[in-house]
Amino acid sequence: MPARQKILILDDEHDILEIYQEILARLPSQPEIHTADAGARAIALLESEPFNLLLVDLRMPTMDGFQVLAIVRRKFPTLRVVVMTAAEDEQFRARAYAMGIDLYLEKPKTGKEIINFVDCIESMLEKEDVGGFRGVQSKTLVDIVQLECLTQSSAILKIASATGEGRIWIQRGEIIDAAMGDFLGKDAFLEMLRWKAGSFEILPNDTPRPRTIFSSYENLLMETAQTIDETSPTDLVTGEDTNSLASFSKYKGVQFVIAVEGSDKTTFEHWAAENPDRMAAWIHETTRALRTLGDKLEAGQLEQIEALGPQRHVGILSSDEQDLGIGFTRSASLPHIRETMKQIEAKWAS
Numbered sequence: 001m002p003a004r005q006k007i008l009i010l011d012d013e014h015d016i017l018e019i020y021q022e023i024l025a026r027l028p029s030q031p032e033i034h035t036a037d038a039g040a041r042a043i044a045l046l047e048s049e050p051f052n053l054l055l056v057d058l059r060m061p062t063m064d065g066f067q068v069l070a071i072v073r074r075k076f077p078t079l080r081v082v083v084m085t086a087a088e089d090e091q092f093r094a095r096a097y098a099m100g101i102d103l104y105l106e107k108p109k110t111g112k113e114i115i116n117f118v119d120c121i122e123s124m125l126e127k128e129d130v131g132g133f134r135g136v137q138s139k140t141l142v143d144i145v146q147l148e149c150l151t152q153s154s155a156i157l158k159i160a161s162a163t164g165e166g167r168i169w170i171q172r173g174e175i176i177d178a179a180m181g182d183f184l185g186k187d188a189f190l191e192m193l194r195w196k197a198g199s200f201e202i203l204p205n206d207t208p209r210p211r212t213i214f215s216s217y218e219n220l221l222m223e224t225a226q227t228i229d230e231t232s233p234t235d236l237v238t239g240e241d242t243n244s245l246a247s248f249s250k251y252k253g254v255q256f257v258i259a260v261e262g263s264d265k266t267t268f269e270h271w272a273a274e275n276p277d278r279m280a281a282w283i284h285e286t287t288r289a290l291r292t293l294g295d296k297l298e299a300g301q302l303e304q305i306e307a308l309g310p311q312r313h314v315g316i317l318s319s320d321e322q323d324l325g326i327g328f329t330r331s332a333s334l335p336h337i338r339e340t341m342k343q344i345e346a347k348w349a350s
Helices: 016-022 039-048 065-076 090-098 111-126 142-151 185-193 217-230 243-250 278-297 334-349
Strands: 007-010 032-036 053-057 079-085 104-105 154-160 165-171 172-178 199-204 255-262 266-269 304-307 314-320 322-329
Touching: 007 016, 007 039, 007 243, 016 111, 032 039, 032 334, 039 065, 053 065, 053 111, 065 079, 065 090, 079 111, 079 142, 079 314, 104 111, 111 142, 142 154, 142 165, 142 172, 142 185, 154 314, 165 185, 172 185, 172 217, 185 304, 217 255, 243 255, 243 266, 243 334, 255 278, 266 278, 278 304, 278 314, 278 322, 304 334, 314 334, 322 334
Parallel strands: 007 032, 007 053, 053 079, 079 104
Antiparallel strands: 154 165, 154 199, 165 172, 255 266, 255 322, 304 314, 314 322
8 A cells, every 4th residue: 555645834824734734634645744833843854754745835934935945955856845825926936936846826715716725736746756847746738737727827837848938828827828939829839738848937927918819728728638639649548539529628627538338348438538547447337336236226227427526526428338437627516517418418429
């Protein structure tokens, strides 16, 4: 059984520490939560045992957050670091990213902001360190953009790789424009999403920028991910054309689609699903178990499943020939999921 990941929270306000400790203890990955109320105490804890993630406030007496970051980056270069602050200061933000932090967050105040905060922290713990963009170990450009949008940021992402350099403009959590060489708008965004590694810099978005991209960031990421999949046949699960699955991405809140088919339901294709093998197996086992239960109870044919989870929600449409699984964002309400599933079922049946 893998060891639990460890998070260290540094803040000089004890009430804040208690709140964060309670919130993060409920993460799906169930990490160990440790706290420190002073920079020196945090450094001592980091030296005494390994941690996976450090959350640090900037404004603290004696040793402030920037002083802590300077020490941490020198002594623990691979440690993931998230800044949490109440300071709405773009210079602070740019300075923190220049010091190699992974994420800059304003302290959450509303229920929605808390949900976004939890999603971001869990995302930081999810993946292993395998390449990615400098400052965000194991993160792809998609991950970086998602985190900026989830935190409702207004900033310019300056992206550089061996291929070139480009910029993505984000305004209050929405992607409004992109530019890379001769490419503009969606075309530029798509070109940059092909980059597997590089570096990024956060610049203040203090100059008005005309909006050329009007899709929500979720739909935009789905559209561009599908286009990349279409031009990379070796990345597909099967040789089948996945355009039919990608068409479901236009529905609000849909994150991925996976179709499980065949006489034994072991053949599948997917669009934008992480760990598709595991998800296909889960869909197969779940629908089989519920069909067996339905037969015993004489409840009739299984048609639809709705599953609500801490990280995402899933809906399944079931038939004798094929099961269709649809992943939804965790912010999607149950009525919205049910209505969307009705629309997808009508399109699927046609």
